[in-house]
Amino acid sequence: MTAPADFSDLQENVVLPIEVQATMSRARLMMPFEAVAAMLVAAITLMLLAGVASRYLFGAPLVWVDEAVSIAFLWLAMLGTALAIHRNEHLRLTVVLQRLPQPLQGYVQAFGLVVMAAFLAALVGPAIEYVEQEAFVTTPALEIPNSWRVSAIACGIGSMLAVLLLHAWKVCRPRELLVGALLVGAVAAACWAGQPVLKTLGHWNIALFLIGFVAVCLLAGVPIAFCFGIGSVAFLAFTTQVPMGVMIGRMDEGMSSLVLVSVPIFVLLGCVLDATGMGKAIIDFLASLIGHVKGGMSYVLLGSLFIVSGISGSKVSDMATVAPALFPEMKRRGQQPKEMIALLSTGAAMADTVPPSIVLIVLGSVAGVSIAGLFQAGVTVALVLLLALAVLARWKARGEQMAQVQRAPLSLVGRTLLIAGPALVLPFLIRGAVGGGVATATEVSTLAVVYAMLVGMVMYGGIRPKQIYAMLVDTAALSGAILLILGCALAMAWVITQSGVAQQLAAFMKGLPGGVPTFLAVTIVVFLVLGCVLEGLPALLLMAPLMFPIARSLGVNDVHYAMVVVCAMNIGLMMPPIGVGFYIACRIGDVSPDEAMGAIWPYIVALIVGLVIVAAVPGISTAVL
16 A cells, blocks of 8 residues: 655665665564564454454454454554654655755754654653553453553654664764754753743743744654654653653553554555555446546546545545556546646545545544544535536536547446446445444454455455565554554643643634634634645644534534544645645656646635535535434
């Protein structure tokens, strides 16, 4: 499965034979991590499947499964974070960094790596203490010390630090690392010496550490999870008497919810989708059905994103599946590459409310909203956005060249439907099972993986053992990157809440004139901006604990508010010149961002119009509940 973004090294130097040997050596060092992580993904999937089978088939639930899965899940998350560092898959903002002069890029990159190392080094001791404290807690079902589970945090932090130091030595020159270390040390020394002054600043420390520090690190290319983490650690260390162990506790809380176990399983499902060609089968069917009409390939692209997103749960996987299958024919019909990228990126933004969206699962966990309700509402909301984009796509296709295009014969439509049928069943199976209360999101994700693998083996050529192993490792790395963001963002949100800013923000929002309409309008603006700057998931994790209580106090339905938030966030993600998703779409479609930037704005406007309709008509989100 494609990662959220490919963050390759910023320095592309000529690789010498000794460097090749060093790279191979580092890869061999990571092989045990990869093997253990792959086994953990497989074990979690099998344990969940055994739990579902035992409860539904034999009426005898396995009481130990949840605890065993919880232990394996935290170990998976923490080992996955180390793998993500090794593979450069932690989500970061590189737009500013890449525009700096080449000599300066190395120093800024070294600064970012030193910041990451400082954050991890600061947590090693508290993580070990946390393990010692949890040794006195016994789990109820397995009756083992909870230290077996939380040892994953200390092991993961130590592993990340070791991998990071090797990575820094690989990509940076010693002089760059020395300058970065001196700069970070100088800032830390100044903050340490200035503690008496900092403790008198009150809420201004929030602006300094949780906005200023985070913004500087973000612009320097530090991964978003580490930006949140270093801001929170610095705030606690220099302005409060709170022990650093609290940070570990909040990270543990943020990464340990059983609801989140469905995240790696749906990531694995996306890998299976890519490997078996199930997504390609759906695209072929839609193309044979409506590809002959004017604007038909645009409709196929949007429809494919809508359906495929209901299987993979990932925007990037959706775009990577759809673009190669449709772009050649769209070019043949005279569509410009920049228009295709604009439609691809905004279509992916539209489809992210379609279950099994990982964003919806995480939001439901963080904000305490029914995931079944989010899954039901997400489909109707996505249809509204789909209609807005389809209307614009039809108008854009008014000059499309259709002379050589013929309607597909019914025999071809029937044949492609027969091939795509098993794949088309899967998204409806997922939505129906969760929405109808038959299974939880976690349970249905496991069943979907088994279904997809069986169908893929029978109808789509199967999956080789090497592919399965690679998919398990990819799942571990991507899940680790996502869950570290979750843990650090919730720790930062806890810090903000404890500072009292959240209460002041709530009072301010409640006092805005205009009531609910004004609050929803402010929400749209806030999440458009945050989705653009932070990427979707971190924006949700940071703001959801603050905004949802305000929405509830104003009488806004949780599911309706969640739909507004997610849609705004996704639109922001695709907004140039900063939106990360826009650049991912350009990379997948092999189109220059400068070329596509002007073409995307009409589609962004169409999505915003659809979002305003969704916000203004709560029934679109709540009528299906």
